[in-house]
Amino acid sequence: MRLTASLEFARFCRSRVGIACLTAAGLGLTVTAAPAIAGPGSGTATISPSSPATAGSSGTWAITYVATENFNLLLGGDVTIEIPAGWTAPQTGSSTAPGYVAPTSTAQVTLLTASGQTITIHLGTLPASSFLQGDSVTVLYGSGGGAASAVADSVAPATATFLVSSDPTGAGSPVPIASSPTLSVVPDSVTRVRVVDPAMAPVGAFTRSADEDTTRLYLLGYDRFDNPARLVSGNWSVTGGIGTPSPASGTGTVLTLTGAATGYAIGDSAAWADSTGLITVTHGAYDGLVMTADVIATAGVPFGANVTAVDANGNAITSGPGSGASIRLTAYADSLGPAAADPNLVSAGRAFTSGSWNGTFTARRAGTFWLAAQDTVAGFESSPRLRLDVAPATPNHMTARPDTLRLVAGVIDTVTVLVFDSFGNRSPVPASEALTLWTDRAVGRFFDQFGSIIYDGILPVGADSVQFRYRDTQAGAGVGRLQIIDANGAGLSLGAALAAVMTSPNLPSGFFAALATPDTLVADGADSSLVTSDPVRDAYGNVVIQGERFSVAGALVTPITDIDPGAPGAQWGAAADGTLSGWVRAGVAKGGGSVSITSERGGAIGSASVRLIAGVPSGAIALTGSPDSLAADSVATRVVSAVGLVDANGNAVEDGEPFTVAASLGSIASPDQDGATPGIQVRASGGAISFTLFGSDSIGTATVSAASVRGSAAGNLAIRLVPGAVSGSRSSVMATSPAPVGAAGSTVTVTLRDSQGHALAGVPSDSVSVAVS
Numbered sequence: 001m002r003l004t005a006s007l008e009f010a011r012f013c014r015s016r017v018g019i020a021c022l023t024a025a026g027l028g029l030t031v032t033a034a035p036a037i038a039g040p041g042s043g044t045a046t047i048s049p050s051s052p053a054t055a056g057s058s059g060t061w062a063i064t065y066v067a068t069e070n071f072n073l074l075l076g077g078d079v080t081i082e083i084p085a086g087w088t089a090p091q092t093g094s095s096t097a098p099g100y101v102a103p104t105s106t107a108q109v110t111l112l113t114a115s116g117q118t119i120t121i122h123l124g125t126l127p128a129s130s131f132l133q134g135d136s137v138t139v140l141y142g143s144g145g146g147a148a149s150a151v152a153d154s155v156a157p158a159t160a161t162f163l164v165s166s167d168p169t170g171a172g173s174p175v176p177i178a179s180s181p182t183l184s185v186v187p188d189s190v191t192r193v194r195v196v197d198p199a200m201a202p203v204g205a206f207t208r209s210a211d212e213d214t215t216r217l218y219l220l221g222y223d224r225f226d227n228p229a230r231l232v233s234g235n236w237s238v239t240g241g242i243g244t245p246s247p248a249s250g251t252g253t254v255l256t257l258t259g260a261a262t263g264y265a266i267g268d269s270a271a272w273a274d275s276t277g278l279i280t281v282t283h284g285a286y287d288g289l290v291m292t293a294d295v296i297a298t299a300g301v302p303f304g305a306n307v308t309a310v311d312a313n314g315n316a317i318t319s320g321p322g323s324g325a326s327i328r329l330t331a332y333a334d335s336l337g338p339a340a341a342d343p344n345l346v347s348a349g350r351a352f353t354s355g356s357w358n359g360t361f362t363a364r365r366a367g368t369f370w371l372a373a374q375d376t377v378a379g380f381e382s383s384p385r386l387r388l389d390v391a392p393a394t395p396n397h398m399t400a401r402p403d404t405l406r407l408v409a410g411v412i413d414t415v416t417v418l419v420f421d422s423f424g425n426r427s428p429v430p431a432s433e434a435l436t437l438w439t440d441r442a443v444g445r446f447f448d449q450f451g452s453i454i455y456d457g458i459l460p461v462g463a464d465s466v467q468f469r470y471r472d473t474q475a476g477a478g479v480g481r482l483q484i485i486d487a488n489g490a491g492l493s494l495g496a497a498l499a500a501v502m503t504s505p506n507l508p509s510g511f512f513a514a515l516a517t518p519d520t521l522v523a524d525g526a527d528s529s530l531v532t533s534d535p536v537r538d539a540y541g542n543v544v545i546q547g548e549r550f551s552v553a554g555a556l557v558t559p560i561t562d563i564d565p566g567a568p569g570a571q572w573g574a575a576a577d578g579t580l581s582g583w584v585r586a587g588v589a590k591g592g593g594s595v596s597i598t599s600e601r602g603g604a605i606g607s608a609s610v611r612l613i614a615g616v617p618s619g620a621i622a623l624t625g626s627p628d629s630l631a632a633d634s635v636a637t638r639v640v641s642a643v644g645l646v647d648a649n650g651n652a653v654e655d656g657e658p659f660t661v662a663a664s665l666g667s668i669a670s671p672d673q674d675g676a677t678p679g680i681q682v683r684a685s686g687g688a689i690s691f692t693l694f695g696s697d698s699i700g701t702a703t704v705s706a707a708s709v710r711g712s713a714a715g716n717l718a719i720r721l722v723p724g725a726v727s728g729s730r731s732s733v734m735a736t737s738p739a740p741v742g743a744a745g746s747t748v749t750v751t752l753r754d755s756q757g758h759a760l761a762g763v764p765s766d767s768v769s770v771a772v773s
Helices: 002-015
Strands: 021-025 028-032 044-048 061-066 077-082 101-103 109-115 118-123 136-141 158-161 163-167 182-186 192-196 206-209 215-222 228-231 234-238 243-246 252-257 265-268 273-275 279-282 288-293 296-298 302-310 326-332 349-351 356-362 367-375 386-391 397-401 404-408 413-420 433-439 445-447 456-459 465-471 480-486 496-504 511-517 520-522 528-533 549-555 557-559 570-573 581-586 591-599 605-613 629-631 637-642 658-663 680-683 689-694 700-708 714-722 732-737 747-751
Touching: 061 077, 061 163, 077 136, 101 109, 118 136, 192 265, 192 273, 215 234, 215 265, 234 243, 234 252, 252 265, 288 367, 288 386, 296 302, 349 356, 397 480, 397 496, 404 413, 404 465, 413 480, 413 496, 433 445, 433 465, 456 465, 511 591, 528 591, 528 605, 557 591, 570 581, 581 605, 637 700, 637 714, 658 689, 680 689, 689 700
Parallel strands: 206 279, 296 386, 404 496, 511 605, 520 605, 629 714
Antiparallel strands: 021 028, 044 061, 061 136, 077 118, 077 163, 101 136, 109 118, 158 182, 192 215, 215 228, 215 252, 234 265, 243 252, 265 273, 288 302, 302 356, 326 349, 326 367, 367 386, 397 413, 413 465, 433 456, 433 480, 445 465, 480 496, 511 528, 528 581, 549 557, 549 570, 549 591, 557 581, 591 605, 637 689, 658 680, 658 700, 700 714, 732 747
């Protein structure tokens, strides 16, 4: 009985704070003090499950409160749980109705009530057990599940706070604990989409300029409660031609607005779709020109064109700068290059009205042109250039090309007849035209391709030209004429095509005579001669053109005249009358020389002969005579000669060249060959001279000399003049002792003399015999 009482008292002591407890310990008693009662707002709380709740979803949540201090042992204490607004209101009346609330254990729960969104739990008073530090209480919100489940708020994303308050003192004034449990409320499954901007706000109607920045859009999904759930991937498109989305698929896109119009941007996920409000795009700033035009035109006939001012995106400028621009049509030779072309427009300038011009231009020149419109102030030019092919107008007249036919005698040339419209464009004839051929040249003729003379021709249908062959063999004769006359008599009347004719000589041909004056030159390297020729002619007898060039070469002579010193050799030019003339210089070798003249073009050849003779004698004259003595007996003679007589250049002197000969003793027996020149002259023959020296009657050494009458050639030779043969009549024999005529034994003196009485000395005595009678 005592033990039982002790145990009950011990349990009571543990459950009652603030009362001293006695504990049996053997025979003694131990007294311990109970902890103090906690203040309002103490404790902790959790919620389970703690995972995010889907908006509008139902379930059961367990909210657990854990005491951090003892609750009042006599009065107990209160814990309140505030269910978030929008969640099912808690109730304790029906376990089958939504929001039913019940504790998981009632051992320490004195009372549990619900009012509005607040659950109140009274803990720790009899008959319940005390609620002490570390004890916990769990309340099931939506207890039992099923119909009794609680329903989460439909607003998401959100944070639901289950506000827990406590008052362990039992005063009835709970205070929120330091940290109440929370749940994240997330959106439910997507049930629709909206097109939104970067701030996730739905995009309504708006207006942009085509020059403004691009617009970013997203496709946002919403749940059944219209909560923004998540970005949804879809396909993007734009109506009205106002721009393009990029990328074309995905959760978002960048809308580039380029077209001045109205339209919508649409995001379509296949399951759901939405669009922006009406998007209005206005044009941007004036940035260029756009032109359209006819691609084919006829000269003189208007062709249509349209030019519009546009912004950078090609939208038409209807107001503001550029709407009243002045433009000019510009033409180029090709689609890209800078070379201009001229279609000869009637008027190239125009002015805009409300940003555009529509009308016609008129080109007068046929051909292919690349057109562009150009703002005469801002400098904008339309691109790309537009090709325009302008056809010629109806044929109007014809002309001859060349208008002056410059012929070479005997050479066929071509004259072309061209047909033009009234604007000067070549224009094909719609029907064949018969043409008459006429010329006033005496020997001028038209020829067909086979070489036959013709007097008429045909300009075939569809052709704008025809060629005719023409030849004339007479050079000079002034300026002639030819005409090609439209003689059809029906259809078009093209008049006549006129051309002047001027015929020049053909190439030099044949042989021509030439003459050198003088025709004999001294081969001294200085003497010169003028060479002239007869007129040089072509194969048709026409005198060659003035200045026609000829190559000149010489044999033993050198051409002096040269009209082209820079070219090899010497060149002469024909005079106006076709003759040639030029100077040549003698060489230093005698002989038969010549000048050959050859035309540089064609085959004309001429030549002139020039004789080169030796110059004046020069150098020493080597006289010879053998033996080198001559009897001075007034009878004997000696031939004196000299060979190898030459001029200063080594040429043998000419036959008949006179030389003056003389002797200091004796005399020259040869007759004088030049009575007009003092002294005795002999003439050369074969480059040599020869003359006779007469011994006379004087003895001694004779100096024989020869000197050229012209020049400075000279020479001499010494010849001894000696006594002649013994003359008995002139010799003497004299006896000097004892008497002029003595007997034997007398001395006899013999004196030998020639016929001229010259003593003959040196005669050996044994060659003289003396006889006495």
